[in-house]
Amino acid sequence: MANTLEQVFREEYGRIIATLIRISGSFDLAEEALQEAFIAAVSKWEREGPPNNPGAWLTTVAHRKLLDALRRERTRTDKESELTYEASRLRQFVEPELFEDNVEYSDDRLRLIFTCCHPSLTREAQVALTLRTLGGLTTTEIAHAFLVPETTLAQRLVRAKQKIRLAGIPYEIPSLERIADRLAAVEAVIYLIFNEGYAASTGQNLIRNDLCAEAIRLGRVLCELLPDEPENLGLLALMLLQNSRREARVNKQGELVTLEEQDRSLWNASEIDEGVNLIQKALRLHRVGNYQLQAAIAAIHAEAKSADKTDWRQIVALYEELMRLTSSPIVALNHAAAVAMSEGFEKGLALIESIGADSALQNYYLFHASRADLLRRLHRHDEALVAYATALSLTTNEVEQNYIRRRIEEIQPQ
Amino acid sequence: MKYMLLIYHDEPSWDALTETERQQVYLEYRTLREELTSRGQFLDGSQLQPITTATTVRVRDSKELVTDGPFAETHEQLGGYFLIEAKDLDEATAIAARIPSARTGTIEVRPLVETAVPATA
Numbered sequence: 001m002a003n004t005l006e007q008v009f010r011e012e013y014g015r016i017i018a019t020l021i022r023i024s025g026s027f028d029l030a031e032e033a034l035q036e037a038f039i040a041a042v043s044k045w046e047r048e049g050p051p052n053n054p055g056a057w058l059t060t061v062a063h064r065k066l067l068d069a070l071r072r073e074r075t076r077t078d079k080e081s082e083l084t085y086e087a088s089r090l091r092q093f094v095e096p097e098l099f100e101d102n103v104e105y106s107d108d109r110l111r112l113i114f115t116c117c118h119p120s121l122t123r124e125a126q127v128a129l130t131l132r133t134l135g136g137l138t139t140t141e142i143a144h145a146f147l148v149p150e151t152t153l154a155q156r157l158v159r160a161k162q163k164i165r166l167a168g169i170p171y172e173i174p175s176l177e178r179i180a181d182r183l184a185a186v187e188a189v190i191y192l193i194f195n196e197g198y199a200a201s202t203g204q205n206l207i208r209n210d211l212c213a214e215a216i217r218l219g220r221v222l223c224e225l226l227p228d229e230p231e232n233l234g235l236l237a238l239m240l241l242q243n244s245r246r247e248a249r250v251n252k253q254g255e256l257v258t259l260e261e262q263d264r265s266l267w268n269a270s271e272i273d274e275g276v277n278l279i280q281k282a283l284r285l286h287r288v289g290n291y292q293l294q295a296a297i298a299a300i301h302a303e304a305k306s307a308d309k310t311d312w313r314q315i316v317a318l319y320e321e322l323m324r325l326t327s328s329p330i331v332a333l334n335h336a337a338a339v340a341m342s343e344g345f346e347k348g349l350a351l352i353e354s355i356g357a358d359s360a361l362q363n364y365y366l367f368h369a370s371r372a373d374l375l376r377r378l379h380r381h382d383e384a385l386v387a388y389a390t391a392l393s394l395t396t397n398e399v400e401q402n403y404i405r406r407r408i409e410e411i412q413p414q
Numbered sequence: 415m416k417y418m419l420l421i422y423h424d425e426p427s428w429d430a431l432t433e434t435e436r437q438q439v440y441l442e443y444r445t446l447r448e449e450l451t452s453r454g455q456f457l458d459g460s461q462l463q464p465i466t467t468a469t470t471v472r473v474r475d476s477k478e479l480v481t482d483g484p485f486a487e488t489h490e491q492l493g494g495y496f497l498i499e500a501k502d503l504d505e506a507t508a509i510a511a512r513i514p515s516a517r518t519g520t521i522e523v524r525p526l527v528e529t530a531v532p533a534t535a
Contacts, residue, residue, distance in 0.1 A: 120507075168500075168503045170502035
């Protein structure tokens with residue numbers, strides 16, 4: 001029972017709130033109405049069992065609560081300007097014939113996504129708002145996931161909602177000339193949520209694993225709403241393919257396992273299938289982008305039966321394509337590592353060293369770790385040890401630190 | 415909604431422009447103003463005299479303190495403003511992006527606090 005409710009709540013939250021916000025013009029009123037509907041559902045469903053269509057039931061009740069609240073507010077504070085704004089929206093709204101009808105306007109969720117990820121909000125605010133409204137996560141859950149005090153997060157949300165209202169951030173789908181930029185911001189927010197969950201995953205913090213699931217769910221919503229945008233498909237594919245390796249990435253001791261050494265039987269086959277299908281579909285749209293290329297690379301890894309069956313030449317080609325799109329030194333680093341695997345360690349090492357010569361990578365742990373790995377493979381152990389030591393000093397992540405220590409032990413002269 | 419578009423620019427580089435270049439910028443400004451006026455979106459606006467003409471006033475303990483100079487020394491200086499009517503922030507930023515100084519300086523977009531309008535019926 002509690003499960004049904006929680007599940008329905010999670011799944012329906014973004015859908016319902018998006019429409020409530022459009023009707024009321026207020027994030028706060030919408031949240032309150034949905035909260036009230038949720039409370040009503042708990043007591044009624046406990047007595048009578050859940051209705052046939054719990055989502056529709058919640059929607060109907062939430063709409064009624066909202067309309068009641070709007071009428072109440074309207075009579076009470078007719079003089080307040082805010083209310084004239086909300087009241088004008090109310091007038092446009094025709095009370096729907098509810099229950100079994102589909103009262104969702106799918107465009108509402110799209111409006112909501114674009115508003116939450118509006119460029120005039122900070123990235124932190126965009127992430128918090130997206131998780132709170134579209135994802136239906138509580139303030140507490142989001143605060144835990146991002147390791148910030150709950151009061152800080154609550155403040156962040158209050159300020160963001162205030163800015164939306166006072167600065168007049170629109171609640172609409174951006175115009176054609178803006179949509180590409182805005183969509184990129186939405187994708188960045190979703191991928192950031194995913195990475196926050198993925199990068200720190202030690203297999204212990206369940207809430208963080210939830211972040212990956214939530215990002216994937218949001219990615220699905222985006223694909224559902226804008227299915228012809230290849231980067232949306234690419235992003236979802238990328239997240240699924242990365243997530244498919246979750247179980248294999250960390251061993252029982254909580255240690256990081258490199259792609260090469262992972263037990264591929266632990267990879268999630270259904271996520272791989274879905275990811276591979278999605279990336280193929282995306283590439284057929286012939287508008288290649290960042291996420292698609294990264295997903296294509298992940299797909300090649302996913303389809304290799306074993307590490308030494310990896311098609312490194314194709315991976316190198318994809319990284320070259322990626323380097324044409326972004327000037328990220330990290331992409332260049334990955335490209336060099338792929339070259340090392342396909343054309344020889346010496347060649348890869350030379351490339352890595354040339355990238356490191358003139359970039360900020362000198363302070364980046366992965367640069368030194370990658371360089372050290374190649375030196376190790378070339379049996380230049382003394383140099384490898386120095387590079388590993390530098391890498392070790394540049395990361396605070398325990399899992400990464402342990403990985404490097406393990407490598408150092410392996411090659412340290414006894 | 416009403417928005418104030420505060421136009422910040424680098425005064426020395428503005429001064430360094432030739433007269434022809436400056437006239438070109440003024441022309442662009444005029445065109446934008448006329449277009450906004452014809453749509454009823456231009457409420458007010460002006461170029462400001464350079465910061466060398468600025469005076470700062472503070473009242474502390476009922477004493478008036480008048481000093482030379484702008485309130486804060488900044489990398490870019492407030493050089494003018496537009497007060498516009500726009501339906502939302504996206505429209506306001508789109509207008510801000512068309513201000514010629516946006517290409518070299520910075521436009522700060524600030525919504526006005528609008529006082530309540532008494533509701534009718």
